[in-house]
Amino acid sequence: MACYGVVHLLLAYLALRVAFGGGEQADQKGALQEAGSTAFGQVLLWVLALGLVAFGLWQFLMAATGYTWVSGGKRTRKRLGAGARGVVVIALGVSAFGLATGTGGGGSSNQAQQEFTAELLRLPAGPALVVLAAVAVLAVAVAAGVKGVRQTFLEDLDATGLPGKRKRWVGWLGTTGYLAKGVVFAVTAILLGYAGFNADANQAGGLDAALKTLAAQPFGVVLLTVVALGLAAFGAYCFAAAWAHKR
Template sequence: MGTAQRTAREVNENPVVQVAGRVGMVFYGILYVLLAFITAQVVLGDSGEQADQKGALGQIASTSFGPFLLWVTAIGLFAFALWQVLEAAIGYTWIGKKRKRVGKRIGAASRAITGVILGFAAIKYASGSSSGDSSEQQQELTAQVLALPAGQFLVGAVAIGVLVIAFIVIRKGVKKSFEEDLNMGELPGGTRKFVERTGRIGWIGKGLAYAIIGLLVGIAAVNADPEQSGGLDKALHTLAGEPYGVFLLAVIALGFFGFGIYCFAAARAHK
């Protein structure tokens, strides 16, 4: 093991880093619980909030202690991001297959990026400046890509990539492979069953949301229409207007809630 890897491992195993990362994962879970609440409002046709993680930050901002809570949330998310960076660098050593271990490290890297983005968004909300509408931002980006040579092909490739991620996330929930990353033996019997159920619901619900985003991006690629693209907010509101959309939204809301609860358990029992 090289000097850099040894240093990274020492930092990762530092009790302060471990506590900070696990506390950060709790905040990550809180955002998904709030997102479940916002999605439920979409089901009821009464959602003035942006239906994504930034909308969840907006919910925090609307409370009496909003700015203070947002700064605490930002610190927690940055701590979570640091933990995921270290996991991406030297984590998941308990996974025997190299390809699978690399896949999990890539997943940790993506969560680190998400944590940083949401952390900065929390700071923007705390300072009183809106971070913008995510669907509009994605539509603008899609329009820029479509304007490039082979732009439709590139957007289509992104859509396929998102759908592949959605499949992996759903599969993780169906096969309960998320349990590989937890010390399930540290949890009481009743808690283990609860974590197993909420974990399955959470990963499957999260995967369904990704799948809807992938389909919207794919439709935008086929029709060369960036307005048909969008992020999670656009995906959920589009689904609300479709046959059986309310049922699927309810499933996704339950999934987001389950994933948030899973994050709380993972904060305690993650290897």
């Protein structure tokens, strides 16, 4: 989970560079490439690869047997979320392994989103399916925002590891981070929906396109800087959650 936090801190750094005119690949692979460019890049990539795969496997285990401290539908939702998170994190770990070994690491988030959209558009009622996918991503965005505002993520943390003032800081970091992720997911959903309405896969985009779309808006520098700080806050929250998460 700490490695997942490092990825978000690097994402925040790339987003800030985009906000002030940089042309970097501002997505998860870009963050891993940024890690590899440091003086200890190869070592850091191997640490991130091993850590992300371990985190992903733990999420799969949580999806199968975890969240016993909640019951009913909430437990099911948390387990489904853990399973989805496990898929994403394992994919990041595989990308890190590819970069560490020089065998690749997958394409950008924009390329992956466009390929996914193109495959959907080839199906019967393809544009409608793309719009439905956009609605699903928008639902994820809303869920992230609600989770941040209601601070339900604190239910997953051991209160004995976060006494008093420290818990308030973790709550603030988590709220800020989840709201920032909600904004990014929402922009991604808008791009995907636009691609569906126009039956044009090239108009879809992933995290990189979402951040650059924010930068292109009026007051884009301010808006993207706020989102970048939110992503950094989520990275910091991951460190706290790694310390105090319930097993």
